[in-house]
Amino acid sequence: MQTDLRKFKFGKEESSVVLTLIDQNNNEFRTSNSNLIERLANRLSALFTEKISEFTDEIIDFEF
DSSP: OOOOOOEEEEEETEEEEEEEEEETOOOOOOOOHHHHHHHHEEEEEHHHHHHHHHHHHHHHHHOO
């Protein structure tokens, strides 16, 4: 079963960083594991960079 991510919260609580993910059914995943947060942040950054590149290529192809 796949659900859509509806909320994404990233912030500091007291002395640690906390990542919270909430799906459309209000199921919540929360972690303060710095290794996991770093790996997720790196993966998301790579995905965003890839998508931006794809959109840029589409725009350039459309213009010509």
